[in-house]
Amino acid sequence: MILSLAIHSPPSSQASYSAYQFAKVALIQGHSIYRVFFYHNGVYHGSDLTCSGQDEFDLIDAWKQLQNEYQLDLVACIAAGLKRGIIDTTEAERYEKDHHNLGNHFELSGLGQLVDATVTSERLISFGG
Amino acid sequence: MKHSILHTVNQSPFSNNTLLQCLNTYTDGDGILFLENGAYAALLSQPASHLLENKTCYVIEVDLHARGLLEQELNADIQLINYETFVQLSTEYDVVQSWY
Amino acid sequence: MSNSLSSNESNTKKSSKKIGIVMRHAPYGNNLAHEALDAALATSIYGQELTLIFMGDGVFQLLHQQESKAIHQKNLEKQLTALEFYDIEKVFACKHSLDERQLKQNNLSINVAAIETEELQQLLHEQDVLLSF
Numbered sequence: 001m002i003l004s005l006a007i008h009s010p011p012s013s014q015a016s017y018s019a020y021q022f023a024k025v026a027l028i029q030g031h032s033i034y035r036v037f038f039y040h041n042g043v044y045h046g047s048d049l050t051c052s053g054q055d056e057f058d059l060i061d062a063w064k065q066l067q068n069e070y071q072l073d074l075v076a077c078i079a080a081g082l083k084r085g086i087i088d089t090t091e092a093e094r095y096e097k098d099h100h101n102l103g104n105h106f107e108l109s110g111l112g113q114l115v116d117a118t119v120t121s122e123r124l125i126s127f128g129g
Numbered sequence: 130m131k132h133s134i135l136h137t138v139n140q141s142p143f144s145n146n147t148l149l150q151c152l153n154t155y156t157d158g159d160g161i162l163f164l165e166n167g168a169y170a171a172l173l174s175q176p177a178s179h180l181l182e183n184k185t186c187y188v189i190e191v192d193l194h195a196r197g198l199l200e201q202e203l204n205a206d207i208q209l210i211n212y213e214t215f216v217q218l219s220t221e222y223d224v225v226q227s228w229y
Numbered sequence: 230m231s232n233s234l235s236s237n238e239s240n241t242k243k244s245s246k247k248i249g250i251v252m253r254h255a256p257y258g259n260n261l262a263h264e265a266l267d268a269a270l271a272t273s274i275y276g277q278e279l280t281l282i283f284m285g286d287g288v289f290q291l292l293h294q295q296e297s298k299a300i301h302q303k304n305l306e307k308q309l310t311a312l313e314f315y316d317i318e319k320v321f322a323c324k325h326s327l328d329e330r331q332l333k334q335n336n337l338s339i340n341v342a343a344i345e346t347e348e349l350q351q352l353l354h355e356q357d358v359l360l361s362f
Contacts, residue, residue: 003220006360008362014139014165014166015139015229018139018189022216022219025213025215025216026216029213029216029217031216031220039264040260040261079267080264111267111268112274114268114271115272115274115277116275118277118358118360119245119246119248119275123224124358125227126225126229126361127227127229128227128261130355131351131354133354134354146285147285150284153325153349153350154349154353155350156350156354223357224354224356224357225359226353226359227361228253228361229361
């Protein structure tokens, strides 16, 4: 089945871990994930500057590995991202910021990507809190 | 056309009325899946426990385990499931609504 | 009433889905409500069959006379009144949630259909997909 995920929670929330587990298990079961759309505080997943404690599960790294393995489309909402300091090179230039932090595995894009995922996928599952 | 809904609830029924809101929209054929802090809903002591009678309910077992709830008195009507079943359920029900 | 009509429509237009957006959170405190409305507007632009459902604390979003300037938050009421310019007409509020908070229709900034629990259940179960906020 074609699935998409909408993640509204930050990496620090257990909801984000549930979302990752869901995605991983779904892929292993042979489902396809059309897109993972990070919205609201979910956009914090896009920061490449996250450092996990040595004895802690590295959720961002786990997403990266999943992305590598399955060529996942990981999209963070551009408007929600900019508000929270999640910024790629293009936007850093546009807003004249000296730094950018969006991880290579993520892409900044508009809400149209959420709508597209909603329409294209057979199921959309939201994770928040 | 009437679709079946898998409701996911990740809030403790002791802290707010998220579960009650969910129950308000539940109809026959739906399912409720408790995860994260929603796992506290599996306790027999939770205020809305009696409202789960005759409803199809699931709880993620590792969420119960993580919270030390497996030794507590649990609502026997709630099925303990893993993430594999969570994924399976979300494809079996027509729509997923997340209550958070 | 219009149920049979709309489901025929979605059968012929395969790309169009009945998308329900469920708004359950209070307007300020965080910007979830604000971003949920942005998602609603975006959905309508893409020509999808959209239904907005306010319930729980989400009905507080509908209150009129919101003056959010002093807390430096973008006024949600203004954003809500934009809904009609986007031709979003299917806007519903859970009557039980309104009653629970003693909110009257004339306390609200926009026209919504206040629906009883049974209608709310029916409406939710009609949607092909639900975006949960």
